[in-house]
Amino acid sequence: MDKTYDLLVVGGGINGAGIARDAAGRGLSVLLVEQRDLASATSSSSTKLIHGGLRYLEHYEFRLVREALQEREVLLAAAPHIIWPLTFVLPHHKGLRPQWMLRAGLFLYDHLAKRKRLPGSKALSLTGTPEGSPLKPQYTRAFSYSDCWVDDARLVVLNAQDAMARGAEICTRTKCTSLSRQIDHWTAELTQADGSQRTVKARAIVNAAGPWVTQMVENAGLGDKAAGLRLVKGSHIIVPRTHDHDHCYIFQNDDGRIAFAIPYQRDYSLIGTTDVPYDGDPAQVKISDQEVDYLLDLVNGYLATPLTRDDVVWDYSGVRPLYDDKNANASAVTRDYVFDLDTGTGGTAPAILSIYGGKITTYRRLAEHAMQKLAPVLGNKAPDWTASATLPGGDMADGDYDRFLGDLRTEFDWLPQPLLERLARCYGTAIRTVLGTATSVAQLGQQVAPNLYEAELHYLIANEWACDADDVLWRRTKLGLGMQPDQIDAVHHWFATQARLGQAAQ
Known part of the structure; x- marks a missing residue:
């Protein structure tokens, strides 16, 4: 049996990553598991906007619009390189x-x-x-x-990075196959990418599995209590x-x-x-x-x-x-988030909090509200903290991206401008970690594909849970969009070579 966590978060989309970050920042021990890659489903398939939702006013969703409007500038200050x-x-x-x-x-x-x-x-x-x-x-x-x-997939990754920096454990390619409620904890069975099994205990569960949220409710043996999912x-x-x-x-x-x-x-x-x-x-x-x-x-x-x-x-x-509000029009179904907290028949069993709906724009407030909901269960009364905290790479002076980019042009005058601008937008102040000690393009290693060098690939593997070419080309960056098939194949080949080298070193 593995260690006992305060919180097991199932789902590596924006809601799961945001909650893991918020909880870790409150001093809780957190494990996040994602069955595929971070942001591999809904959270990388958005319209890529941080917005109030002008058309939601027609559906009288004033609370949702107001909260979303408030969040625009909070998030803009937290990550000015990707927003x-x-x-x-x-x-x-x-x-x-x-x-x-x-x-x-x-x-x-x-x-x-x-x-x-x-x-x-x-x-x-x-x-x-x-x-x-x-x-x-x-x-x-x-x-x-x-x-x-907003670069939606990168927003997810940055939240996961910050969660890990604050003590959370992030496990991608790890599926939660079953949940069993005990007297004072949950037991979770996890299946990892290589087929190996892991068993962990947690005082509470956050079910942020997105389109699979009701499946996780069923895995927990609570299928008859699942809220409506649309x-x-x-x-x-x-x-x-x-x-x-x-x-x-x-x-x-x-x-x-x-x-x-x-x-x-x-x-x-x-x-x-x-x-x-x-x-x-x-x-x-x-x-x-x-x-x-x-x-x-x-x-x-x-x-x-x-x-x-x-x-x-x-x-x-x-x-x-989305939460099923029984609206016959799919366009009019509420985009607001709904929490379903189950603490057993007597209200004293280990809790599972299932999340329905939500928008990328309001993910931080959703995470804050989720932790407020779980505070009585976990006994953690740490204050809210994320409203004034930057995300990794966003810690630039006064949140002034243009001035930051100007400084980078002087500091890295050897980098071609298109490459510098792309790396600055992707990584913000973490660009210095990506480039390491390089003082010339040649020191970035092989150019695996246009504007994609080995230094960046190694950074993504070591720091952003990238495991294959798709993780890089379609989520961590969007470089795949402008590439020819043979160029995409070259990135796949590079990852396959790295895998063989890793196996040979074991």
Whole structure:
């Protein structure tokens, strides 16, 4: 039998990583297990926004929107290298929501929470302006407002890194196969990547398994007590850049939904998302032809130069594990998070806290609220602390990324600018650990693929739980998007070689 932890967190998405970080920072002993890679499901398949959720106002989710609006600047200060302000342009469509309604919604958006760094909304003319240039000429008026962009998978990794730095144990490729409730603890059976078994004990369980949350409830022998889960698929497409400026567009559709067209990875635009009920295996989720057509038709209603299927260079889909509020419309199902705390019939058994729903934007508050919920159970009354704490790589002077980047250009003047800027965006102040003692590009080791050197790969293996090429190319970085098949194969080959070298050294 292994050691007893205060908290076993099942699930390495944003909610699980955020809770593990918060709990470890309160002095609790924490073990997080994830059956695949960190952020390998829903948390790497988002629209990559830190936003209040303008359209949620129509569903009267004022508490959720207010909390999300408050979190924008908290997270911006915590990780300015992977989160940055983004201006949204909302063209007025004469056949849809009237201007007064858009103004009213944006007024609420501006005033539901205080803003320090993000500007408020304003009206725009689209005639003869950069914002109007990619659009059809009938769109002459628009509104702009501010939210933030985030590298979603990296946000998960940074939370896991900070959790580990504060004492948590993070185990990827480790599946929790069963949970057994004892008098004063849970016993968990874990299966690791090599097939070996591990048994641990924990005083409490956090079930942050996302789309698999009800499966974990069943594993705990509590299937008859599971709350309602609503799986909703959200899909996105990536196309060549649709516009030259750095603003994002938010396009209304006649079904009441919206879609974003977001500048992405320099050369592309990210378009999404859909809302489709889903009942399949969350690990096998894929975009459908109908979803591709839906997104193309929606944005082509606005773009002067229409997109076709041939323009789609990549796509991805994720499954949102929402709380089932019985709403018949998948788009209107609440995005708020719901906790289901089970402490047994008499209320004194070891607790399991299951999490339904949630958004990347509110993950930190969700984690804080989860720990407040568990405080009476664990007897830990440590104060909330994450609101003013930076994430790894975010500890730059005054959170000023531009000044930080300028200093890096002087410090590492031997690095090609595109590579320097990418590494700075990925790793923030941890770029110095990535580069180590190198003083020339040659000292970064083999260039395994364009702009990807061995020094970075070794860093990702040693510090970010990267185990294979997919972990690097599609989650830790998005370099796979611009690579040719032979270049992707080269990264797979490099990992295979490292594995053989590791086996030979044993």
